[in-house]
Amino acid sequence: MPAVSKGDGMRGLAVFISDIRNCKSKEAEIKRINKELANIRSKFKGDKALDGYSKKKYVCKLLFIFLLGHDIDFGHMEAVNLLSSNRYTEKQIGYLFISVLVNSNSELIRLINNAIKNDLASRNPTFMGLALHCIANVGSREMAEAFAGEIPRILVAGDTMDSVKQSAALCLLRLYRTSPDLVPMGDWTSRVVHLLNDQHLGVVTAATSLITTLAQKNPEEFKTSVSLAVSRLSRIVTSASTDLQDYTYYFVPAPWLSVKLLRLLQCYPPPEDPAVRGRLTECLEAILNKAQEPPKSKKVQHSNAKNAVLFEAISLVIHHDSEPNLLVRACNQLGQFLQHRETNLRYLALESMCTLASSEFSHEAVKAHIETVINALKTERDVSVRQRAVDLLYAMCDRSNAQQIVAEMLSYLETADYSIREEIVLKVAILAEKYAVDYTWYVDTILNLIRIAGDYVSEEVWYRVIQIVINRDDVQGYAAKTVFEALQASACHENLVKVGGYILGEFGNLIAGDPRSSPLTQFHLLHSKFHLCSVPTRALLLSTYIKFVNLFPEVKGTIQDVLRSDSQLKNADVELQQRAVEYLRLSTVASTDILATVLEEMPPFPERESSILAKLKKKKGPSTVTDLEEAKRERSADVNGGPEPAPSTPSPSADLLGLGAAPPVPAGPPPSSGGLLVDVFSDSPSASASCPRGASLSPECVPARRQPVSIPVAPHPAGPAPWTPLTHTLFLVPRFVCKNNGVLFENQLLQIGLKSEFRQNLGRMFIFYGNKTSTQFLNFTPTLICSDDLQANILGPVTKPVDPAVDGGAQVQQAVNIECVSDFTEAPVLNIQFRYGGTFQNVSVKLPITLNKFFQPTEMASQDFFQRWKQLSNPQQEVQSIFKAKHPMDTEVTKAKIIGFGSALLEEVDPNPANFVGAGIIHTRTAQIGCLLRLEPNLQAQMYRLTLRTSRETVSQRLCELLSEQF
């Protein structure tokens, strides 16, 4: 027991710790602790005043007991008393106790702050250090309020000791992180920047962290730090290894400080001053050169420290992305690491190369390492390294190597760890789509995906393959043939049955000429899987069957027999039963013509962002999915001064459907588990108002495009509803509350698309009118109708008139400018009148300009949230709604909706992780209204409770109405 034998500790404490260690059981330990607690309590309550040593010893014991995991409910006062001791050891234990057991008891906080204040003023560097460390460790708002003004003074005062400066810098950093509003910028900021020149490298190390954080938020104010950081870095890099003495670590001069300086520089673009820039380039080159020199030591510490600096330098080179020479050198260096015997280096090289791959200067250089990376995928023992290899393959993929990379990923998938399978599936699906030159290859790849990892193929993936097959008629026959063959396997994945069912239902006729895949064979093949499938798949297959009735009149009888069987007509599942009843009826009473109309082939899907990409982004966070094309486009946009967005034309990327500029999430309402007919009623008004052009086989497939067959359960089905020239859709389309782009309305003649953006209290909306017919529309006049009340609250909306003649197949656009003057509840109505083939058409839809569009998200920490929450406790400020879930209660979808709604989604704020909380500010011209929201799902009851608190009653009310419609 070294501590005891050293004789500098507290003997009683050591004995107590020994006792605890000797306890044979948990019970014995608890008994011993309770005995000790009783003892300490009696000492603290006793008549005899305790001396400092005893107090320190008992407080320290309490601390030990707390750290063992037991609750401590006394001793705080004694600890606070220790703070005012003049002995370092007593003070230290007091501060430690306070730092570890922070208690928001206001009386104590006042006493603690008082003690800290005294110590800060003591001019004793040891005591000042203790006080600063305590503030830095606790970092509470109360402390920020008390000391945020004082600490900058200590930091820049000329007579402050170096070690105190170090502590003050980081203490201030902590306060700035927790309560940035309480840390006033001022004269001290420029003096802090000059700490980069300080002689004491410890001070520079601490100050660099502070400056980096401040510079991220206030880049302009800290701009001068760039040249100072460069010159400091240059002095370190070019120093002889003995110059920095204390700060040389295994022959590497000041590695941590170098890393910090390089990170600081990553807050800024490349320096404009050519001299500074040249000096920085020299530094970076020197760092890259050193990597090639023989090591000064064989110790891993030496190489780690050296490479820490190297990787940070490479990050900076990538961040600047302006020096092709350095980028390629970095890439070559990383290439060497890919084969290094240290797993750490291989891992980091893969990770770093991933970002290099997105630079156009180094993309080719990265590609040269493809074989090594593929090899890593096959041989690495650590799954996290293999994961990085997958990421890198994804990042380096382009048209030239897509086939190879996809093939390798597919073969890896067979043995891949379960934890990363879903992600690989998504990546393969995206690459296969993006770089498909030959769509048969694409279809094969996706079917392989389903075969190899069917369980990990999410709905997005199989929806997507169907969208693509439907939109590309050159691949339909091949797809039908391929799924037909794949379905021959005795055991095939249910996802394959879904894809197969859908595709054969649409395009089975394309292969029916071959006697080996005759209509009846197709039907029997599908039906042989029927009984093995889940209800949604069976529902889909029933729709396939009714489509077969239309495609192949010769199998009608067989299918009717199946539909008529008890297992269908009397199925316990109401959805299946209803489908069977309705389809049977439809097949009996409808004429061939009507059948052909109702069951027509699905129309092409509109262009939109791949939902798979959205899913991957959601999974990995948007910033981590490097979309090469987008990255390149962004860069060229920078160079050209930002081209106009071209919303309706397909983007230059090779995405089959064009990666539109639609927001990544949400991709529409969540797939409902309800079936086809249920959807007719629950779907958005625009869909039910429009006339079905073809029966969707799967209602779940691509929600925004759902136009399921609407067949009344009546003896004489009317077939498609007669088209009426006057269409009113005067409900707000709910999904547009949480998204800004998409198709707002569609009928046989006209499609109205929206693309809008909002910033603070201003907004701009582009409305696209598409003439779906081949005939010209005449007298085309869209009008915006606002009530007077609304007109006053949202200024504008100003619209520019459109050309009154819209050619067949053409699209015209109109821009609307909006300003939110004050909060509002109504939405403007868009009325469109035009003449089509002699009849006068009239369409009205509500434009989704809602109050929440003027949200700016606000991030805040848990304590801030609840503090503000409490401040808004006036009953008028709170509006609550308890309602039943209308959609499946999916956490990710809910999160996406809250973000789409405009507020920030605050993670780790609510003590109950199942709840969602959000915060944001509604911007109007006259006011900014802070809004807090909390959504508490109750999975058992399938209910939600939504609470809105804002400083204005009407705002709480309206936001609550809007948001509660979303779940």
Add this chain to the structure above:
Amino acid sequence: IRFILIQNRAGKTRLAKWYMQFDDDEKQKLIEEVHAVVTVRDAKHTNFVEFRNFKIIYRRYAGLYFCICVDVNDNNLAYLEAIHNFVEVLNEYFHNVCELDLVFNFYKVYTVVDEMFLAGEIRETSQTKVLKQLLMLQSLE
């Protein structure tokens, strides 16, 4: 740095230093999760593990795991060596440090940590400077 943990192989915590607000239950959960992800890894694995929205940089010394939780874009090797630097200081300060030293002198270990890391940042990296300061504090009563 979000937190620093020193744990033994059995999962007993020898030091826990938090630079982020967590409630006690959450801290306990984190401690258990870190132990679970770190102890299953072998020597051929990297010293880095993805962990929730963060990553753990860790190094094993005899039966003790020294773990630092940092943001995903932080420099892995710099923190890996920061651990080693810290261990070398402990070793010097306690003259061949062992697990028991950390148990019996837990209150001193916190002082060492605060000298080297503060507010979740690296404060001082010079072993000479840190040890000088620690010895000075040791001499105070």
